[in-house]
Amino acid sequence: MKIYRIAVIPGDGIGKEVVPAAMAVLDKAAQVDGSFQFEWATFPWGCNYYLETGKMMPDDGIEILKGYDQIFLGAVGMPALVPDHISLWGLLIKIRREMQQSINVRPAKLLQGLPSPLRNPNGFDFVVVRENSEGEYAESGGRIHSGQEEVAIQNAIFTRKGTERAMRYAFEMAKSRRQHVTSATKSNGLTYSMPFWDEVFAEVGRDYVEIGQVSNHIDALAAFLVMKPENFDVIVASNLFGDILTDLGGAIMGSIGIAPAANLNIERKYPSMFEPVHGSAPDIAGKGIANPLGQIWTGKMMLDFLGYPELGLKVLDAIEATLAQGIKTGDLGGTATLQDVTDAVLHHLQ
Numbered sequence: 001m002k003i004y005r006i007a008v009i010p011g012d013g014i015g016k017e018v019v020p021a022a023m024a025v026l027d028k029a030a031q032v033d034g035s036f037q038f039e040w041a042t043f044p045w046g047c048n049y050y051l052e053t054g055k056m057m058p059d060d061g062i063e064i065l066k067g068y069d070q071i072f073l074g075a076v077g078m079p080a081l082v083p084d085h086i087s088l089w090g091l092l093i094k095i096r097r098e099m100q101q102s103i104n105v106r107p108a109k110l111l112q113g114l115p116s117p118l119r120n121p122n123g124f125d126f127v128v129v130r131e132n133s134e135g136e137y138a139e140s141g142g143r144i145h146s147g148q149e150e151v152a153i154q155n156a157i158f159t160r161k162g163t164e165r166a167m168r169y170a171f172e173m174a175k176s177r178r179q180h181v182t183s184a185t186k187s188n189g190l191t192y193s194m195p196f197w198d199e200v201f202a203e204v205g206r207d208y209v210e211i212g213q214v215s216n217h218i219d220a221l222a223a224f225l226v227m228k229p230e231n232f233d234v235i236v237a238s239n240l241f242g243d244i245l246t247d248l249g250g251a252i253m254g255s256i257g258i259a260p261a262a263n264l265n266i267e268r269k270y271p272s273m274f275e276p277v278h279g280s281a282p283d284i285a286g287k288g289i290a291n292p293l294g295q296i297w298t299g300k301m302m303l304d305f306l307g308y309p310e311l312g313l314k315v316l317d318a319i320e321a322t323l324a325q326g327i328k329t330g331d332l333g334g335t336a337t338l339q340d341v342t343d344a345v346l347h348h349l350q
């Protein structure tokens, strides 16, 4: 029997609730398949750990994680007690960087059984390929002076290597989808990074003449996702633009609580990390009412990456069957608890 050793980091807030729910679904999926099992190792890293030790994870945390096949993470952040830039950069973004998880794949589509808040969702089905290692999220800059004289500088870093890597990944993905890539730009406002981004998109695009290719400014693109989301297939975006577009992707599905994501080390040299789009949702944490579907769909993406796409589809079918039954948490307008939804998914997964 094949064993997958998965490092689990529930993290903070609702991460602690949705992760065990998704683990139960993944264990059931493994049972349905019958050829493999998960062996979970849970690490209590996050903001409570920080409040006790002064660190979000131990100094050898990255080395520990390298010993596992993949990482399954919930969410990080306890903004009332730990500043967000400390908590996220000390754990989530640190893992993304040090494990060279350079691509963040975030699908969004109209689900069976879940009406979109859009009047005309037109069966939209797109994937955002978010550059995940650089761009606007760069530890480059500083703060000087204080009071009225204070200055803050935040640099964005775009390398040819990182930019090209994200774009090639997007074009390759489009080959097995609907043959179209949209690039999110803002070259009318950002005078260095985005003209460079556009040039690299045009260059890489020449290797994929059979794939449709369009650039949209990020502001217009955000509006198009609301007005005609069906026009998009693969969207390639920088780190910040991709971050914003994918909360929007969740919202037009029905809730950011269902949006999944995968931080991929595409070279498969280090573990990849599977964590949903949403954060730790402090406003609803600890009540048992968080939507576990984003974390469960994220688990489906881990199954895909491990080489079980048909099993992954069964998980997505079970999610849709649950929604079609009307078993929905409060973010989707329902009254079901996290446990009700998880039980229904487990029931439908046969």
Ligand SMILES: NC(=O)C1=CN([C@@H]2O[C@H](COP(=O)(O)OP(=O)(O)OC[C@H]3O[C@@H](n4cnc5c(N)ncnc54)[C@H](O)[C@@H]3O)[C@@H](O)[C@H]2O)C=CC1
Binding pocket: 014, 018, 074, 075, 076, 077, 078, 079, 084, 088, 092, 256, 257, 258, 275, 276, 277, 278, 279, 280, 281, 282, 283, 284, 289, 290, 291, 292, 294, 329, 331
């Ligand atoms: N990848 C990560 O670990 C992320 C962490 N964060 C962190 O999470 C904390 C809260 O950030 P926010 O900006 O409030 O974003 P958030 O995604 O945690 O929450 C935004 C809104 O969506 C709702 N929501 C999110 N997930 C839900 C779910 N599964 N079920 C039902 N409702 C859900 C929340 O209740 C809240 O009203 C901060 O510390 C932030 O830095 C934020 C985004 C991503």
Ligand SMILES: CC(=O)C(=O)O
Binding pocket: 088, 243, 277
């Ligand atoms: C940090 C964050 O919001 C994200 O990676 O989606």
Ligand SMILES: [K+]
Binding pocket: 073, 074, 075, 076, 275, 276, 277, 278, 279
């Ligand atoms: K998350």
Ligand SMILES: [Mn+2]
Binding pocket: 243, 244, 247, 277
């Ligand atoms: Mn985000």
